[in-house]
Amino acid sequence: MALSAHQREHLKESLHRVGLKPTRQREHVFSVLLTKRDHPTVEEVWQRSRTGFDGISLATVYNCLESFVRCGIVRQVNYEREPTRYCPNLAPHAHFKDAATGRVYDIDLPEPVLETLRRLLPREFEPEAIEISFHGKKARASR
Amino acid sequence: MALSAHQREHLKESLHRVGLKPTRQREHVFSVLLTKRDHPTVEEVWQRSRTGFDGISLATVYNCLESFVRCGIVRQVNYEREPTRYCPNLAPHAHFKDAATGRVYDIDLPEPVLETLRRLLPREFEPEAIEISFHGKKARASR
């Protein structure tokens, strides 16, 4: 699925802010991320990118994803030391990993909860990021 | 530093619960973890273990740590995809990683806060574990 004019503009500006340029590859990989937001690994992004962008290399997919993280439009998600996953959801959220399927779900994080967490820290700690991940079972078969 | 009789007994029972035996190596590695609770990596545990246990192998340190995790007396701590760290603190706690030094600090997690987090989940999610990690700067030079 191609990017909308709005999405393309957003990508362009975000990249520019850190001195990078939009390219065909970056646009395509970004569209892959937006199209199926299921926290894919690099390998999965690569597979998906190759249909629609013949011959795109794995190294390029690594580079593209890294540039998105650098300019702040994509987050990395790690569970233990499994392959890193990529998430274009910019709102503050936690992740829940279903042990049975391995699927990762976004869990909305209201600001007051974040504030509660920050208040746990002694004064000398100045947090820049908070990562919250749940691990467990998910009932039912809803998507 | 050697294990106290109490600690040795605790280790023995914990291992037995999952069908493992206490060994010289396991006791030594466990004492290393208890002596300096600074979330060491495997490599660091290995270095520390070799003074006091000549010739203990890296593979054994990996095995020992894995057996501790299996029987629930040690937790793994991961930041991004850096080498896994090991933590003998059993109380529910979060971690704060200081960007400047790389040091990891334990942050106490009161039960009510955990409950708040669990309540963020839709009914079909059944969490078994919650991981919380802060990342940021720490002021002052206190330990």
Added chain:
DNA sequence: TTGCAATTTAGACTCATTCTAATTCCTAGG
């Protein structure tokens, strides 16, 4: 003692990720 199962060990292996060096692509200036 002996036998046996668990543990330890060295070293080979895996695999996600990073690096390298060569090629290709844009684009601004002529």
Added chain:
DNA sequence: CCTAGGAATTAGAATGAGTCTAAATTGCAA
């Protein structure tokens, strides 16, 4: 339209944490 130069892309090599394998050792129970 050309061309030069910097950025981006690429294939493949390198890295490094962690896992696996198969052989040696250990500790214990009969």
